[in-house]
Amino acid sequence: MLLMKWVKQLSAECNLPEWMRGALRELMLYELVRSYFNQPFNRYGWVILSERDGKQIDYYSEESIKLGYACSLVAKLILISENQPYYTEHDDYLAVAMLDLVASQPMSVFEEWLTFAEGRLRVVLELRLTKFIEEAKKAKGEQAHFYRRRMEERQNALAEEIEIADDYDSDDEVLEDEDLDFASDTEDAAVTPDDVDDTVAQEQLEVAPDAVKDVIAEDPAEAAQAEVSVAAQEPAEAAQAEVSVVAQEHIDAATTSTFL
Known part of the structure; x- marks a missing residue:
């Protein structure tokens, strides 16, 4: 599930701020994974494209790589932005806005933005990102709601899968069964x-x-x-x-x- 199990465990241990929820939280978690494993781009772009394209996704297309760069840039921007409540409020439109941002710029621009210091990055990126968010609110609400539903379904399915795995791997149950078998064997062989x-x-x-x-x-x-x-x-x-x-x-x- 595109590293979702690992990200789910990381979500419980990394102590991200409470205001980071939904797609914004997933985006930040994937950026932590990218940084830790020194990946070339943020794999959360794969999550967005897999919801849109399904099995036809091209993991290393130019769009996929640019979207991965955009995810890293947005993660950095939100951490330094003075307008964090705005991004929390418009979390549902984040995926659509990043897709539009990717479509509007060539690869060379994203590669250049990745080298910018924090102050300069805010100047060139924040206005563009908020512009695409506002456009998505007006004209792409259905598409934004689609990504929202898919995110909720993905997280619910993952939570159930992890819960089942935890129940199956419970040490207490294994020890209890082993103890019962040992007691039975001992009782049969006892003098x-x-x-x-x-x-x-x-x-x-x-x-x-x-x-x-x-x-x-x-x-x-x-x-x-x-x-x-x-x-x-x-x-x-x-x-x-x-x-x-x-x-x-x-x-x-x-x-x-x-x-x-």
């Missing part, structure tokens, strides 16, 4: 506390000494005590066996020495 206790008990039974196994089936507390007792007995028995072996070796050595 109840009773199952956990039985599983742990079975594992302990498989690795427990024989002296403990019989007790586990009767009382877990007694099983734990029995396991401790077995663990304590095993080192003592090992130590006793080692002492017996050492003593036996001394006895054998003494006996051998006696006989010798």
Whole structure:
């Protein structure tokens, strides 16, 4: 939509004055885009011509480029003009007036105007622009209303499209769905506390000494005590066996020495 989505987002963030509305606001937003991206001319001219010509628009015709230059010049003029309320009041006629302005001057004139300082630009442009606005009020009201209706339809359609996109891309909804799926999967795979206790008990039974196994089936507390007792007995028995072996070796050595 000729950068309208980007311009719509920019409109909410750039803090243009409240008196800039309708076509005037769109014109200024496209001039900001032109300046930021260093475009050769203001693309709002494409918006105006696309409403008039539809799919037959020639984006790089001389008229299109001159209209883009005119949009940049008018945007600059309105910012420095002392008659800003006038342009707000006659916003509906701005597109028609710029088309007439473009038709009245050759390309070289617009290229020259783009180099003018603010004071000189006001002198050469403001009288011409207001003249075409007044002529449009008298003789081209229907054409001006056409552009007004098309602008309103364009902005309403864009607002609805952005609202639908925001609803579709909502992070909250995505997270909610993911949480529900995760909870469902977790619930299906979950093990109840009773199952956990039985599983742990079975594992302990498989690795427990024989002296403990019989007790586990009767009382877990007694099983734990029995396991401790077995663990304590095993080192003592090992130590006793080692002492017996050492003593036996001394006895054998003494006996051998006696006989010798």
